[in-house]
Amino acid sequence: MTASEIYERAKDSYPYVDISTVYRTLGVLKEMRLVAETDMGTGESTYEWIRPRRHHHLICRGCGRVISIDHGHLDELGEGLLREYSFQADLDHFGIFGLCRECQQGA
Numbered sequence: 869m870t871a872s873e874i875y876e877r878a879k880d881s882y883p884y885v886d887i888s889t890v891y892r893t894l895g896v897l898k899e900m901r902l903v904a905e906t907d908m909g910t911g912e913s914t915y916e917w918i919r920p921r922r923h924h925h926l927i928c929r930g931c932g933r934v935i936s937i938d939h940g941h942l943d944e945l946g947e948g949l950l951r952e953y954s955f956q957a958d959l960d961h962f963g964i965f966g967l968c969r970e971c972q973q974g975a
Contacts, residue, residue, distance in 0.1 A: 869914060869915060869916075870910075870912045870913065870914055870915070871887065871890050871891055871894060871912070871913070871915070872887070872912065874890050874894075874915070875887045875890045878890065894915055897915075898915075901918060901960065902917065902918060903915045903916060903917055903918060904916055904918050904960040904961030904962075905961075906925070906961050906962050906963050907962070907963055908925065908927060908934070908963050909927050909929065909932075909963065909965060916961060918960055918961065921938075921939070922939035922959075922960060922961065923936050923937060923938055923939055923961070924936070924937050924939065924941070924942065924959075924961060924962055924963070924964065925937070925962075925963045925964070926963075926964050926966065926968075927963045927964065927965050927966075928965075928966065928967055928968040928971055929965050929966065929967065930967050930968065930970075930971030930974070931968065931970065931971055933968050933970075934963075935968070937964075939959070942959050945957070945959070946959050
């Protein structure tokens with residue numbers, strides 16, 4: 869969900885909530901590594917609970933289709949970055965943009 873979507877849902881039950889409160893709360897939840905912030909190409913970040921089984925998204929810039937992929941595809945990347953650069957990457961949740969099979973065939 870986006871911060872705006874969360875705000876719209878919350879304000880009915882909590883009429884005094886402010887959008888800045890939503891952003892501050894999301895910031896704290898990110899620091900605690902309970903939610904992940906992802907650019908899904910919509911112009912507004914989306915937030916999702918971090919689950920024990922992490923996943924990521926392939927986002928088609930042609931048709932907008934979103935495909936979930938298992939985190940296992942990124943394990944090797946994380947290990948390689950740590951081994952080669954001594955860099956511990958935060959690979960919690962993100963979108964990878966490209967073209968799906970159908971859009972590649974139509975291009």
